[in-house]
Amino acid sequence: IVMLAVDHCRRRRQHAGDAAKDLPQRAPGPKVWPIIGNMHLLGEHANPFIAFTALSKKYGDIFSMVLGNTPCVIVNNYELIKEVLITKGSHFGGRPDFLRYHALFGGDRNNSLALCDWSELQKTRRQVARLYCSPRFSSLHYDTLTHVAGSEVDHFLDRLGSMTASAAKAGAPVSVNIKPLIQAACANIFAGYMCSTRFSYDDADFVNIVRLFDEIFWEINQGYAVDFLPWLAPAYRQHMGRLAKWALDIRTFILTRIIDEHRRRLVEGEDVELDQCMARDFTDALLIQLQEDPHLEWQHIIFELEDFLGGHSAVGNLTMLSLAAVAARPEVSARIQAEVETVTGGSRAVSLADRPNMPYTEATILEALRVASSPIVPHVATQDTTIAGYQVDKGTMVFINNHELNTGEAYWDEPAAFRPERFLQTAKDGSTVVVKPAHFIPFSTGKRTCIGYRLVQSCSFVLLASLLQNYNVTVDPEHPVVTYTATVALPPDTFPLAFVPRDAASTVPAPA
Numbered sequence: 001i002v003m004l005a006v007d008h009c010r011r012r013r014q015h016a017g018d019a020a021k022d023l024p025q026r027a028p029g030p031k032v033w034p035i036i037g038n039m040h041l042l043g044e045h046a047n048p049f050i051a052f053t054a055l056s057k058k059y060g061d062i063f064s065m066v067l068g069n070t071p072c073v074i075v076n077n078y079e080l081i082k083e084v085l086i087t088k089g090s091h092f093g094g095r096p097d098f099l100r101y102h103a104l105f106g107g108d109r110n111n112s113l114a115l116c117d118w119s120e121l122q123k124t125r126r127q128v129a130r131l132y133c134s135p136r137f138s139s140l141h142y143d144t145l146t147h148v149a150g151s152e153v154d155h156f157l158d159r160l161g162s163m164t165a166s167a168a169k170a171g172a173p174v175s176v177n178i179k180p181l182i183q184a185a186c187a188n189i190f191a192g193y194m195c196s197t198r199f200s201y202d203d204a205d206f207v208n209i210v211r212l213f214d215e216i217f218w219e220i221n222q223g224y225a226v227d228f229l230p231w232l233a234p235a236y237r238q239h240m241g242r243l244a245k246w247a248l249d250i251r252t253f254i255l256t257r258i259i260d261e262h263r264r265r266l267v268e269g270e271d272v273e274l275d276q277c278m279a280r281d282f283t284d285a286l287l288i289q290l291q292e293d294p295h296l297e298w299q300h301i302i303f304e305l306e307d308f309l310g311g312h313s314a315v316g317n318l319t320m321l322s323l324a325a326v327a328a329r330p331e332v333s334a335r336i337q338a339e340v341e342t343v344t345g346g347s348r349a350v351s352l353a354d355r356p357n358m359p360y361t362e363a364t365i366l367e368a369l370r371v372a373s374s375p376i377v378p379h380v381a382t383q384d385t386t387i388a389g390y391q392v393d394k395g396t397m398v399f400i401n402n403h404e405l406n407t408g409e410a411y412w413d414e415p416a417a418f419r420p421e422r423f424l425q426t427a428k429d430g431s432t433v434v435v436k437p438a439h440f441i442p443f444s445t446g447k448r449t450c451i452g453y454r455l456v457q458s459c460s461f462v463l464l465a466s467l468l469q470n471y472n473v474t475v476d477p478e479h480p481v482v483t484y485t486a487t488v489a490l491p492p493d494t495f496p497l498a499f500v501p502r503d504a505a506s507t508v509p510a511p512a
């Protein structure tokens, strides 16, 4: 520790000397302490993003920090964020080297498309992933998704129906631990769409994998001291071991329950054409790409499915958050139900195809996303560069304070209020349309923007709309809704919600 402290002070002196000599200068920031840098300043607030906003009041919209030994720059307004993500996106294509990221992807975070540094190989992997995991409205892929999602919703409602059967008779709300069921439904939509496979809700291995994905999603949304103080690693050995084991179990499931079957089918000649057009789904496309691209290795396929199937966890958590927000606000619930009635005429199940005609429901999900303010994964400078004229050295970690974009008074009227209407406008033809302000970038923007956002919007929509078509959902008075700042993640074990089937609700007389 003493050696580290001495080394640190030497580097700080050198850093200060450089700053004096060189132009441009580094962004201002708080005094840096040996060993910990400025980590204590984050600890003073409930969440790092709240700390960033507080520090920006003192040091300005761009400031420097040192976390442990890692130089960081924090950008806090939309103009600066655009400079990092778009104008100079190619200077900031790297990702942090957190030990946790390595643990989750077989010892090398570059196996993950989301956590890797930018490279030509990643560019190729990204292209195939985009084709399948970002289906455009009206495309064949979107039709497949609509079909898969519709059929999964039927299974989901069947299972929920059996869990709420007592309420159907009594008309009283039933408390349901709904999150695992939502996660399983999302996992099946993803598995159906990407792998043409469905698993039973009673399949113990599937239930276990869905749980592990959810554990990982919660975990990856936490911050740990070891991220910036890697010499603490021995104290985290057990923790890292657990992460690595979860991920390994997931990959074994993917290999044995999904890939083996696809490989057999391709190898045994049902689809002999090695052409992407012949790919039945994303898994086929990956296998075909493996045969065609010498830079790809077998393990990339498994890791890519781990990455992309894992996306279902984010969708499930967002759906749960949206549902909780609606459950706490009967007026929002009533407006979504009215929208469902209008598009279906009360005579059929709501479907993904209805989404363009249900702007209020879509706006509700956007509002849940805004309020939750999921963080943008930090970027890392891959070359010496500048932001707003300030020097940024290669290797500097850049935090994008999108919590400020999502909740700052400079960007929204009454940012603390849950108001889906803020995303709605009347078009020239009199129809209501969803309009997202440019500064609303929950899926980020630029070179490393989220690949899964269309799947997110589609799956969360169809689940939320179908649930409210069939149920009145309220908060369980015995279990308050507890959410967390600057994250979409909820713990795997979280609050239940109260359900009454709507057909039962309408036949039971209202209380006197």
Ligand code: HEM
Binding pocket: 085, 113, 114, 115, 126, 133, 307, 308, 309, 310, 311, 312, 314, 315, 318, 374, 375, 376, 377, 378, 379, 442, 443, 444, 445, 447, 448, 449, 450, 451, 452, 453, 455, 456, 488
């Ligand atoms: C609530 C749901 C989700 C949110 C809020 C979200 C948001 C984000 C954000 C903010 C980033 C970082 C972009 C950047 O660094 O500039 C990202 C990256 C990414 N997301 Fe999502 N995402 C969600 C769900 C998904 C899903 C379902 C998938 C896959 C099917 C997915 C795939 C990815 C990938 C592959 C990247 C990395 C892209 C890259 O680094 O090149 N995401 N996402």
